[in-house]
Amino acid sequence: MKHVFLIPALAVMAACATTPVYGPAKSERAEGYLSQQIETGRHRVSYTDRDPIRARNMALLRASEITLTEGKDWFEITHETVDSEGSGRSGGPSVSIGGSAGSGGYSGVGVGVGFGIPLGGGSVGKVTHTLEIVTGAGTKPDKAEAYDARSVDMNLRVTSG
Structure with a gap:
């Protein structure tokens, strides 16, 4: 019966081991944040990560940290970009054309149509989510691009690993 509890515990530990810890990147293309x-x-x-949602959330968390360090209350995103570094695997339709020449003067041409399915979870490699922000004090502007720094910090710090 003890083994029943061991399996879920190992699964949780494995999940934690594969999730990078929130922190600064060791180089420009490494996982973590740059400011x-x-x-x-x-x-x-x-913020660079293998998970695009985590990359955006951790960029928001870093923006909230900077805002709070400055003694400000809110930040507004003025520009946002996402850069994906492919893993060399892709899915979707493809068309191939090939030719061959064999012995005895025979030759052939073939056309193939296929559909690729990425294996291994469909990873797209690393994703870098970049935010340009302005920080401010007082009442947060009533805009979708404006965030309360304390609220972001409190809500996303839990998921930062």
Whole structure:
């Protein structure tokens, strides 16, 4: 009966081991965050991860940290980009044309149509989510691009690993 509890515990440990810990990137293309102050109250923040949702959430978390460190209350995203680094696998339709020449003067041409299915979870490689933000104090602007830094920090810190 003890083994019944061991299997779920091992699964949880394995999941934690494969999720990178939130922190700074060791190099420009490594997983983690990079931050650059552009001018007072304006920053560029990026987060690289294998999971696109986690990459965006962790970029938002880093933006909230910067905002709170500045003693500000909110940040607004002024520009946002996503850069995907492919893994060399793709899905979807493809067309191939080939030719051959055999011995005895025989030759042939073939056309193939196929559909690729990426195996291994459909990983797209690393994704870098970049935000350009401005920080502010006082009442948060009533815009979808504006975030309350304390709320973002509190809600996303739980999922940061």
